[in-house]
Amino acid sequence: MRKWIRLLALFGAFSLIAVVTGCGSDEESSAFKLCAEGETDGNLNFYNWSEYMDPDLIAAFQDQHGVSVTEDFYPSNEEMHGKIGVGNSGYDLIVPSDYMVSILISDELIQPIQAAAVPNQANIAERFGDPPYDPGAIYTAAYQWGTTGVGVDTGVTGEDVPHTWGLLFDSGLAEQYGLSGKISLLDDPRETVGAALKYLGYSLNSTSADELAEAEAVIANAVSRIAAFDSDQYSELIVMGETVVGHGYSGNFLWDFEEGDSTYDYFVPDEGGTIWVDNMAVLADAPHPCTAFAFMNFLLDAENGAQLTNYNWYASPNAASEPHIDQEVLDNPIIYPTDMSKLEFIEDTGDFEINYTDALSRARS
Amino acid sequence: MTVAATPGLEYQAERARSRRGFLLGLPAVIYLLVFFVIPLGIVVAYSFATRTRTGRTELTDWNIDAYGRLGESVVRAVAFRSLWIAAVSTIICLVLAYPLAYFISTRRPVTRNLLLVGVMIPFWSNFLIRTYAWRVLLDSDGIFTQVVSGLGLGDGRILFTSKAVILGLVYGYLPFMVLPLYxxxxxxxxxxxxxxxxxxxxxxxxxxxxxxxxxxxxxxxGSILVFVPSFGAYVTPAILGGNKKGLMGSYIVDQFMDARNGPLGASLSVVVLAVMLVGTLVYFRQGGRNL
Structure with a gap:
C-alpha cells in the first residue's frame, strides 16, 4: 500500500512539474521589430500546405535576396495550430485558412503586417481586402482561395444532374441517379454540417440549436446511403469508380479528374457553399520577420502571384495578377466560379463549435 | 581457524547488487518517466483544464466539466459500438488463432519455426500500407468482392461497412493472438x-x-493484446469503414482536431485508460495469474 502511495505521489509531482514548466514560458514581447521594404534578417522558415507552392518561385526569391528558404508542410489547420500554438516553433511564415486566422489573432500568435515592408498588399482584390476573419486585413494577406462543393462522375449520372446539395442528402435524387452507397462526405464537422445547413437554406455559420438539429437529421437520414466520410480521398474515390458523387474542395477535384477515364464535373450547389481563403501571416515569435515580410511582398507581386495560380490551379486573390494568369485557368469555372454571391466563409463560432462536432458524431451513430 | 559467518558482509554484498541492478535499470526508468509518465500526467491535467472560446486549453479554473459530458448519449453510443466491435474482433481472432497455435506448437521444431516466421511476416511491412491494400481487395472490382459475388454469396461489397472494419482488425491483430497462445x-x-x-x-x-x-x-x-488496440482503433475504421460509424479512436481525434476541445478529448482518454486498466486487472485475477 505504501508503495502505491509513493508511486502516486511521484506521478503527481512529475505531472505538476511538467504542467508548471509548460505555462511558465508564456511571457510575450509586445513590440515587434520594424522592417523596411525588401529587408531580410536571415533564412526563412516557411510552414505551408503541401503541393501549394511553386518551387521555382522559392528559387527566384532565394536568388533575388541571397537567403535560403526552408519549407515544411502541414495537412490541416489544426495540425499547424498544434505545432505553432505552444510557441517557439521557429517558423516565420504560415498559411492559415480564414476561420483559423481569427483564432490565431485572438490568441496573439500572429503579428500585424508592416505596411511599409509589404507595399504589394495594394495588389489584393477589394473582395479580399476586408475579410470577416481579419477586419481591415491587419494581420494577413490572402494567398489563394477556392470553394467547397460537389464533384460528380457525369459519365454515370449524365450531364444534366441538378446542381444541389440534394445529390448528397436527398433519397429521391439518390434513387434517380443510382447514388445509394456511392456518396462521400467530408469528415469535417463544419463543412459537412455546413453543407446540410445550406441544403436547408440556412447560414453555414448558424448558431441556432434548432437549425443545427435539422441539419443533423438530414445527415442522419443520409448515412445509410453514404459510402464514406473522407477528407483526403474523396476525389480519388470518384476516379476509382468507388463513389459517384463526393463532397470536397475545388482544386483537389480538378487535379484528380485529369487522371480519370470518365467525364466529371464540379460545382458549388445553387443553394450556396463554402468559400475559403488561405492567408499568409507572420508569427508573433518569428525569428526572421523581415525576411517573412519580404517573401510575402514577393508573392504579392503581380507576376509572381500569377505564376502561383498557373502552378497550383487555385484562384488568386491578387487583382494585379489577372492579366498574367493563363486564360484557360481564368475561364475554368471550377477555379473561378461565375456566381460568387451565394458563397459563405466558415467563421469561428467559439463555444458553439462543439455542437457542430457533436451533431456530426450523433448523426452517424 | 574458524570461518565465522559474517552477515554484515553478506548484507552489504546484497545491497551492492541491488544498487547495481537499479543503475542498470535507470535508463529505462528515466525513459518511461519522461516519455510515458509525464505525458500521461499532462493528459490527466488537461482533462481538468478549461477550453477557451478560441479552442485553446487553458490550465486554469480546474474543473470536472469534461467528465460531466461523458454520460451524454453520443459518448455512450460511441463507447458501446467500440466495445462491441472490439469484442467481436477478439472472439473471431481467438477462434481462428487457437487451432492454428495448437497446430504450430505440435509440429517438429523446424516446421514450427517456419510457421512462426510465417505468422510474423506481415509485420515486416507497414500497417497503413497493408490496410490500404485491403481497400483495394474490398472495393467494387476487388478480388474479395468478385469471389464472394461469384460464389453466389450475395453482394460481396463490404468496403465501408462494419464487416470490413472487423475484417481489418482481425487481419491486423491476429498475430497478437497467435503468438501468446503458441x-x-x-x-x-x-x-x-x-x-x-x-x-x-x-x-x-x-x-x-x-x-x-x-x-x-x-x-x-492474447485477448488483451487484441481487445485493447481494437477498442481504440483509428486507422482501420477510417480506411475500411469510411469513418461512418463513430468509434472511440476517431471520436477522441475529433475532439482534439475538429472541436479543439482538449479537455474533453483528454477526459475521454483518461476514462478509456481507466476502464482498460480495471478490465485488465479483473481479467488477470480471473485467469492467468502465472503469466
Missing part, C-alpha cells in the same frame, strides 16, 4: 494429456479439462 500451448506438458486419455477421458474432455486450462494464460494475454 507460447502457452507449447509449454504444456503433454504427458498430462496422455494421463487424461489413460484415465478414459475422451479427446474433447482431455482438451476441456487439461489443455484449455493450461493454455488460459495465453488466451488471456
Amino acid at each position: 507460447a502457452s500451448i507449447e509449454r504444456i506438458d503433454w504427458s498430462l494429456v496422455e494421463g487424461a486419455r489413460d484415465l478414459y477421458a475422451s479427446g474433447w474432455t482431455a482438451f476441456r479439462r487439461v489443455v484449455w486450462p493450461l493454455s488460459r494464460p495465453g488466451v488471456v494475454a
Whole structure:
C-alpha cells in the first residue's frame, strides 16, 4: 500500500512539474521589430500546405535576396495550430485558412503586417481586402482561395444532374441517379454540417440549436446511403469508380479528374457553399520577420502571384495578377466560379463549435 | 581457524547488487518517466483544464466539466459500438488463432519455426500500407468482392461497412493472438494429456479439462493484446469503414482536431485508460495469474 502511495505521489509531482514548466514560458514581447521594404534578417522558415507552392518561385526569391528558404508542410489547420500554438516553433511564415486566422489573432500568435515592408498588399482584390476573419486585413494577406462543393462522375449520372446539395442528402435524387452507397462526405464537422445547413437554406455559420438539429437529421437520414466520410480521398474515390458523387474542395477535384477515364464535373450547389481563403501571416515569435515580410511582398507581386495560380490551379486573390494568369485557368469555372454571391466563409463560432462536432458524431451513430 | 559467518558482509554484498541492478535499470526508468509518465500526467491535467472560446486549453479554473459530458448519449453510443466491435474482433481472432497455435506448437521444431516466421511476416511491412491494400481487395472490382459475388454469396461489397472494419482488425491483430497462445500451448506438458486419455477421458474432455486450462494464460494475454488496440482503433475504421460509424479512436481525434476541445478529448482518454486498466486487472485475477 505504501508503495502505491509513493508511486502516486511521484506521478503527481512529475505531472505538476511538467504542467508548471509548460505555462511558465508564456511571457510575450509586445513590440515587434520594424522592417523596411525588401529587408531580410536571415533564412526563412516557411510552414505551408503541401503541393501549394511553386518551387521555382522559392528559387527566384532565394536568388533575388541571397537567403535560403526552408519549407515544411502541414495537412490541416489544426495540425499547424498544434505545432505553432505552444510557441517557439521557429517558423516565420504560415498559411492559415480564414476561420483559423481569427483564432490565431485572438490568441496573439500572429503579428500585424508592416505596411511599409509589404507595399504589394495594394495588389489584393477589394473582395479580399476586408475579410470577416481579419477586419481591415491587419494581420494577413490572402494567398489563394477556392470553394467547397460537389464533384460528380457525369459519365454515370449524365450531364444534366441538378446542381444541389440534394445529390448528397436527398433519397429521391439518390434513387434517380443510382447514388445509394456511392456518396462521400467530408469528415469535417463544419463543412459537412455546413453543407446540410445550406441544403436547408440556412447560414453555414448558424448558431441556432434548432437549425443545427435539422441539419443533423438530414445527415442522419443520409448515412445509410453514404459510402464514406473522407477528407483526403474523396476525389480519388470518384476516379476509382468507388463513389459517384463526393463532397470536397475545388482544386483537389480538378487535379484528380485529369487522371480519370470518365467525364466529371464540379460545382458549388445553387443553394450556396463554402468559400475559403488561405492567408499568409507572420508569427508573433518569428525569428526572421523581415525576411517573412519580404517573401510575402514577393508573392504579392503581380507576376509572381500569377505564376502561383498557373502552378497550383487555385484562384488568386491578387487583382494585379489577372492579366498574367493563363486564360484557360481564368475561364475554368471550377477555379473561378461565375456566381460568387451565394458563397459563405466558415467563421469561428467559439463555444458553439462543439455542437457542430457533436451533431456530426450523433448523426452517424 | 574458524570461518565465522559474517552477515554484515553478506548484507552489504546484497545491497551492492541491488544498487547495481537499479543503475542498470535507470535508463529505462528515466525513459518511461519522461516519455510515458509525464505525458500521461499532462493528459490527466488537461482533462481538468478549461477550453477557451478560441479552442485553446487553458490550465486554469480546474474543473470536472469534461467528465460531466461523458454520460451524454453520443459518448455512450460511441463507447458501446467500440466495445462491441472490439469484442467481436477478439472472439473471431481467438477462434481462428487457437487451432492454428495448437497446430504450430505440435509440429517438429523446424516446421514450427517456419510457421512462426510465417505468422510474423506481415509485420515486416507497414500497417497503413497493408490496410490500404485491403481497400483495394474490398472495393467494387476487388478480388474479395468478385469471389464472394461469384460464389453466389450475395453482394460481396463490404468496403465501408462494419464487416470490413472487423475484417481489418482481425487481419491486423491476429498475430497478437497467435503468438501468446503458441507460447502457452507449447509449454504444456503433454504427458498430462496422455494421463487424461489413460484415465478414459475422451479427446474433447482431455482438451476441456487439461489443455484449455493450461493454455488460459495465453488466451488471456492474447485477448488483451487484441481487445485493447481494437477498442481504440483509428486507422482501420477510417480506411475500411469510411469513418461512418463513430468509434472511440476517431471520436477522441475529433475532439482534439475538429472541436479543439482538449479537455474533453483528454477526459475521454483518461476514462478509456481507466476502464482498460480495471478490465485488465479483473481479467488477470480471473485467469492467468502465472503469466
